[in-house]
Amino acid sequence: MTVRSASNKDDTDENARTSYFNLPALDVSIAFPQATPASVFPPCTSDYYIFDDLLTHEEKSVRMKVRECMEKDVAPIMAEYWEKAEFPFQIIPNLGALRVTGGTIKGYGCPGLSLTANAIATAEIARVDASCSTFVLVHSSLAMLTIGQISNHRLCGSEAQREKYLPSLAQLKTVACWALTEPGYGSDASSLATTATKVEGGWVLEGQKRWIGNSTFADVLIIFARNTTTNQINGFIVNKNAPGLTATKIENKIGLRMVQNGDILLKKVFVPDEDRLPGVNSFQDTSKVLAVSRVMVAWQPIGISMGVYDMCHRYLKERKQFGAPLAAFQITQEKLVRMLGNVQAMLLMGWRLCKLYETGKMTPGQASLAKAWITLKARETVSLGRELLGGNGILSDFLVAKAFCDLEPIYTFEGTYDINSLVTGREITGFASFKPSASSHRSRL
Numbered sequence: 130m131t132v133r134s135a136s137n138k139d140d141t142d143e144n145a146r147t148s149y150f151n152l153p154a155l156d157v158s159i160a161f162p163q164a165t166p167a168s169v170f171p172p173c174t175s176d177y178y179i180f181d182d183l184l185t186h187e188e189k190s191v192r193m194k195v196r197e198c199m200e201k202d203v204a205p206i207m208a209e210y211w212e213k214a215e216f217p218f219q220i221i222p223n224l225g226a227l228r229v230t231g232g233t234i235k236g237y238g239c240p241g242l243s244l245t246a247n248a249i250a251t252a253e254i255a256r257v258d259a260s261c262s263t264f265v266l267v268h269s270s271l272a273m274l275t276i277g278q279i280s281n282h283r284l285c286g287s288e289a290q291r292e293k294y295l296p297s298l299a300q301l302k303t304v305a306c307w308a309l310t311e312p313g314y315g316s317d318a319s320s321l322a323t324t325a326t327k328v329e330g331g332w333v334l335e336g337q338k339r340w341i342g343n344s345t346f347a348d349v350l351i352i353f354a355r356n357t358t359t360n361q362i363n364g365f366i367v368n369k370n371a372p373g374l375t376a377t378k379i380e381n382k383i384g385l386r387m388v389q390n391g392d393i394l395l396k397k398v399f400v401p402d403e404d405r406l407p408g409v410n411s412f413q414d415t416s417k418v419l420a421v422s423r424v425m426v427a428w429q430p431i432g433i434s435m436g437v438y439d440m441c442h443r444y445l446k447e448r449k450q451f452g453a454p455l456a457a458f459q460i461t462q463e464k465l466v467r468m469l470g471n472v473q474a475m476l477l478m479g480w481r482l483c484k485l486y487e488t489g490k491m492t493p494g495q496a497s498l499a500k501a502w503i504t505l506k507a508r509e510t511v512s513l514g515r516e517l518l519g520g521n522g523i524l525s526d527f528l529v530a531k532a533f534c535d536l537e538p539i540y541t542f543e544g545t546y547d548i549n550s551l552v553t554g555r556e557i558t559g560f561a562s563f564k565p566s567a568s569s570h571r572s573r574l
């Protein structure tokens with residue numbers, strides 16, 4: 130590069146600008162013809178131990194239906210929307226038509242799937258795009274499940290609430306969000322500070338929520354607040370037009386960029402008595418929902434890892450260096466095999482967790498172990514994938530960079546890796562270690 134004097138630099142820059150500045154970027158298929166981008170999604174090669182053999186006919190058909198929709202409708206547009214950090218609202222009807230939202234809930238227009246089918250649908254959505262799977266998860270496995278029921282076990286809503294809200298949520302004609310986290314209380318969510326005060330005919334909510342997925346456009350908001358009389362956590366269904374309610378988008382995220390996470394402000398928001406969730410009378414009731422949704426969250430990293438493996442498998446065969454496909458080198462094969470091994474172990478752990486749930490044996494510690502361990506292994510898997518694609522491993526067009534970033538919030542939400550480890554730790558040892566032991570000023574150590 131020639132460094133020019135300050136006097137003629139401006140003239141030269143002006144000429145240079147007229148020749149090529151502001152031209153649109155080359156289409157990736159022209160810029161890099163040797164490998165296919167993720168807009169044409171790779172075939173599924175990650176199911177090495179033929180997981181399909183463990184599935185029922187219904188579960189297999191859910192798997193294929195969701196895979197086809199995601200590859201056809203979402204893969205071609207996902208990099209664009211991820212980069213814009215916008216949600217592709219036009220795909221909501223396609224996702225609704227899959228009949229997977231409301232997952233395990235029976236009746237009220239919901240599909241009544243097995244937990245395993247619901248989990249597989251989550252993975253197949255995440256295999257192509259983790260933002261879409263988070264959109265569905267928050268709507269279905271958190272908000273709808275809180276109102277609805279699972280395996281005939283009613284969760285937190287009343288019969289009237291189930292009839293009023295679930296049918297349109299099941300078809301994705303309306304969208305829901307689920308607001309527990311606050312600026313001051315993340316991992317320590319049970320200490321939340323938003324208040325609910327009883328007034329004539331209803332309740333007044335006052336406080337602030339943070340990170341709430343779908344909240345900027347949700348029609349229905351499930352909000353948790355502390356009852357000022359009992360000091361216990363209660364739950365409320367808040368409609369989006371409630372006076373005093375605002376939700377604004379959190380900008381500059383590096384992962385799940387399509388998901389619209391919001392800061393919610395509640396300023397004297399009135400909620401009528403009929404919209405208080407009768408089944409939420411303490412934080413333990415919230416935990417019942419989290420125990421199920423944690424199973425679903427554990428399937429997101431499984432799907433993400435499958436997609437990354439599938440992408441790498443195709444890319445390494447297409448891309449040549451030193452006169453041979455990258456797939457022919459020993460070191461790249463070892464990385465690919467390590468990724469494949471991780472995916473098989475994750476699938477089997479996720480599947481066993483579903484079976485434990487379906488037979489009524491699953492404990493909260495088992496769900497937490499799966500969420501923690503699977504996200505840990507997925508982190509290793511996507512970072513190997515990122516390496517394998519070289520420079521293209523940092524482009525959203527080739528999936529792995531996007532998946533690499535998307536996994537980070539999943540490692541953190543629904544209980545961080547550490548918090549889930551502590552939930553399992555408490556179950557297996559009998560000692561809760563969430564809070565530091567009392568400060569020991571008198572200790573001689």
Ligand SMILES: Cc1cc2nc3c(=O)[nH]c(=O)nc-3n(C[C@H](O)[C@H](O)[C@H](O)COP(=O)(O)OP(=O)(O)OC[C@H]3O[C@@H](n4cnc5c(N)ncnc54)[C@H](O)[C@@H]3O)c2cc1C
Nearest residue numbers: 307308309310315316340341342538542543544545547563
């Ligand atoms: C993209 C995204 C979407 C989300 N969507 C929702 C949503 O829809 N609804 C909702 O309610 N919330 C949502 N959340 C919030 C999420 O659940 C919290 O971010 C999560 O619980 C962690 O809380 P925090 O971010 O405040 O981290 P902190 O609690 O501040 O934790 C920071 C670090 O300290 C560690 N730590 C904390 N306490 C302990 C302890 N006792 N022992 C050891 N380590 C500890 C954590 O493991 C972590 O590494 C979302 C978050 C993100 C990033």
